Amino acid sequence: MDFIYNLVVILHFIGLASLVGGFIVQMSSPTKGVNAAMFHGALTQLVTGVILVGLAESGTVDEEIDTTKIAVKLVIVLVVTALAFIGRKKTPPQVALWAAIGALSIANIFIAVLWN
Ligand code: HEM
Known part of the structure; x- marks a missing residue:
């Protein structure tokens, strides 16, 4: 099961790359907005994060x-996903x-890495 967990961690990093990459790539664009990479990255973070918690809690x-840290990350990603959902059609x-x-x-990256 460790292998599956590590695979989901990799997917979690791919979602992170998509979400933040979609943001950074527009840094100097005059028409900044919510692109597909950001929206799908947010969904990927939500889904893979919940799977990671499920696997960890399964024993x-x-x-x-750390349930407090995960709760904070979850609230933030729910806001991010809602904003991406609102913005993707605009x-x-x-x-x-x-x-x-x-x-x-x-x-959320700062929280994931620095919160111990
Ligand atoms: C924008 C959203 C998110 C970002 C940028 C993010 C980022 C990260 C990063 C960078 C790590 C690796 C941390 C390390 O190994 O030191 C990580 C691990 C993890 N993330 Fe996320 N995450 C996000 C959302 C979520 C959500 C919503 C959940 C759960 C509901 C979640 C659950 C986890 C778990 C269980 C781990 C592995 C355990 C840990 O190191 O805390 N993540 N995340």
């Missing part, structure tokens, strides 16, 4: 979950939505 892998520029999604996603 079949040797992973400890005509760019949607600078406020783009900036909020990027800032919250990067905040």
Whole structure:
């Protein structure tokens, strides 16, 4: 089961790359908005994160979950996903939505890595 857990961690990193990459690639664009990479990356983070928690809590892998940290990450990703859902059909520029999604996603990286 460790192998499956590690595969899902890899998918979690691919979702992160898609979400933050979709944000960064528009940094110097005059028509910043929510692109497909950001929307699908947000969904990937939500789904893979929940699977990781499920696997860790199942007791079949040797992973400890900090429930407070995960709860904070979950709330942030729910906001990110809602903003991406709202913004994906809107005509760019949607600078406020783009900036909020990027800032919250990067905040989640800080929380994931620095919160011990
Ligand atoms: C924008 C959203 C997210 C980002 C950018 C993100 C980022 C990360 C990163 C960088 C790691 C590796 C941390 C390390 O190994 O030191 C990680 C691990 C993990 N993430 Fe996320 N994550 C997000 C959303 C979520 C959500 C919503 C959940 C659960 C509901 C979740 C659950 C986990 C778990 C269980 C791990 C492995 C255990 C740990 O190191 O805490 N993540 N995440």
